[in-house]
Amino acid sequence: MRKFTLISLVSLTLISMFYSCQTAENVQQDAYYVNGRDLYLKHCQNCHGAKGEGLGTLTPPLTDSIFMKANKEKLACIIKNGISTPVTVHGQVYEGKMPEFNLANIDVAQLVVYITNAFGHKQGMYTTQQIENDLKNCK
Amino acid sequence: MNFIMRHQSTLTCAILLAATLFASSCKEERKLPIYGLRDTKTVKNSDGTQGVDTVYQTIPAFKFLNQDSVYITNDHFKGKVYIADFFFTSCTSICPIMHRNLKMISEKFKDNPDVMFLSHTIDFKYDTPSVLKKYAEKLGVDGPKWQFVYGPRDSVYTLAEKSYLVAVNVDSTNRDGYVHQGFLVLIDKDRRIRGAYDGTNPEQVAQLEKDIPVLLAEDKK
Structure with a gap:
C-alpha cells in the first residue's frame, strides 16, 4: 500500500511538471501578447476602445473573429500604412480613415498577436517573419 | 417600570426617528463651486442702503453654425445646464476618449x-457643418441635445481660452x-462655469455624472 501511494505521488508530480512546462512557442506568444497589449494601450485604444468595442460607426470594433481571420495577412499593412477604403465588420460598413502607425515589424507582430488573441479571439502566434512577408504584399 | 415595558417598541421607534431627523438636518447639501474671475458691483438694497454684490465670470454671447448649418446662440441653452468641450473630427489622440465618455453621459441624461x-471644433479648415454632421451621425448622437458647432478661428479660440478656460x-x-x-466644462443656466472635468479620466467623468444632478437640483429651488 505504501509503495502504491509513493508511486502515484511521484507519477502525479511528474505529470503536473510535464503539463506546467510550456513549449518555447507558447512562451514567445505570451511575450508577444503582453508587449502587444502595451502597444495597443498606447496606439490603438483611444479609438478602438479598451475592449476592442470601437466607437459608434467612426471606428470599427476588433471583435469580429471572422474578419480578423480572413484579413490576418492584411493587418500588418493596415497598421503600418493606415486605411482609407471602407471595411465591413460585423456586417456594418465603416468609412472612416485610419492613420498610419510607423512601428517596427516586431511591434506590428506583437500587436497582431494581441488583437487576434484578445477580445474573445484565439488565433495563436504570428511571427515577425510573417509580418515582413505580409508587408511586401501591401497594396 | 410597567409603562416602559409596555411602550418599549414605541419608545425605540421615537428615539430612532429623532436620531435620523437629527442626522439628516446636520447634513449640508453639496453645492458646486463657481469658477472663473470675479468682480464686484455696488448695488442698492431695498431699504435704501448700499451693498456689494459679486459678479461672476460668464460665457459671453456667441453665434456659431451647427451640424445642420443653422446658427445657434446662447438662447439655445437658455435655462439649461450644458457641457461644453473642444475637439476636432480628425483627432486621433484624446477626442475619441472624451467623446466616448461624453456619449455615455449623454445616454444617461437622454430623457x-x-x-x-x-x-466646438477647433479645426476651422476642415470641420465644416457637413463634416460635423457626418461625425455626429457616426458617433451615434445626432440630435438637438448635442450640438456640434463650427466657427471662425478667432471667435472659437478666444471663447475657449478666455471664457471656458480650455x-x-x-x-x-x-x-x-x-x-x-x-x-x-459644466455650465449652469446663468452661463457660469461650475466644473471642469478631464474627459479622458474615468474618475473625473464619473464625478461629472454625479455633479450634473447636483446642479440641476440647485436650479429647481
Missing part, C-alpha cells in the same frame, strides 16, 4: 431636457495639426 451638450491651439509639429485640453 432630461435640461441637460445639453456643446462641442487651452487650444494650432500646432504644426503635432501629427494631427492641433493641440488642446480635454476638459468637459
Whole structure:
C-alpha cells in the first residue's frame, strides 16, 4: 500500500511538471501578447476602445473573429500604412480613415498577436517573419 | 417600570426617528463651486442702503453654425445646464476618449431636457457643418441635445481660452495639426462655469455624472 501511494505521488508530480512546462512557442506568444497589449494601450485604444468595442460607426470594433481571420495577412499593412477604403465588420460598413502607425515589424507582430488573441479571439502566434512577408504584399 | 415595558417598541421607534431627523438636518447639501474671475458691483438694497454684490465670470454671447448649418446662440441653452468641450473630427489622440465618455453621459441624461451638450471644433479648415454632421451621425448622437458647432478661428479660440478656460491651439509639429485640453466644462443656466472635468479620466467623468444632478437640483429651488 505504501509503495502504491509513493508511486502515484511521484507519477502525479511528474505529470503536473510535464503539463506546467510550456513549449518555447507558447512562451514567445505570451511575450508577444503582453508587449502587444502595451502597444495597443498606447496606439490603438483611444479609438478602438479598451475592449476592442470601437466607437459608434467612426471606428470599427476588433471583435469580429471572422474578419480578423480572413484579413490576418492584411493587418500588418493596415497598421503600418493606415486605411482609407471602407471595411465591413460585423456586417456594418465603416468609412472612416485610419492613420498610419510607423512601428517596427516586431511591434506590428506583437500587436497582431494581441488583437487576434484578445477580445474573445484565439488565433495563436504570428511571427515577425510573417509580418515582413505580409508587408511586401501591401497594396 | 410597567409603562416602559409596555411602550418599549414605541419608545425605540421615537428615539430612532429623532436620531435620523437629527442626522439628516446636520447634513449640508453639496453645492458646486463657481469658477472663473470675479468682480464686484455696488448695488442698492431695498431699504435704501448700499451693498456689494459679486459678479461672476460668464460665457459671453456667441453665434456659431451647427451640424445642420443653422446658427445657434446662447438662447439655445437658455435655462439649461450644458457641457461644453473642444475637439476636432480628425483627432486621433484624446477626442475619441472624451467623446466616448461624453456619449455615455449623454445616454444617461437622454430623457432630461435640461441637460445639453456643446462641442466646438477647433479645426476651422476642415470641420465644416457637413463634416460635423457626418461625425455626429457616426458617433451615434445626432440630435438637438448635442450640438456640434463650427466657427471662425478667432471667435472659437478666444471663447475657449478666455471664457471656458480650455487651452487650444494650432500646432504644426503635432501629427494631427492641433493641440488642446480635454476638459468637459459644466455650465449652469446663468452661463457660469461650475466644473471642469478631464474627459479622458474615468474618475473625473464619473464625478461629472454625479455633479450634473447636483446642479440641476440647485436650479429647481
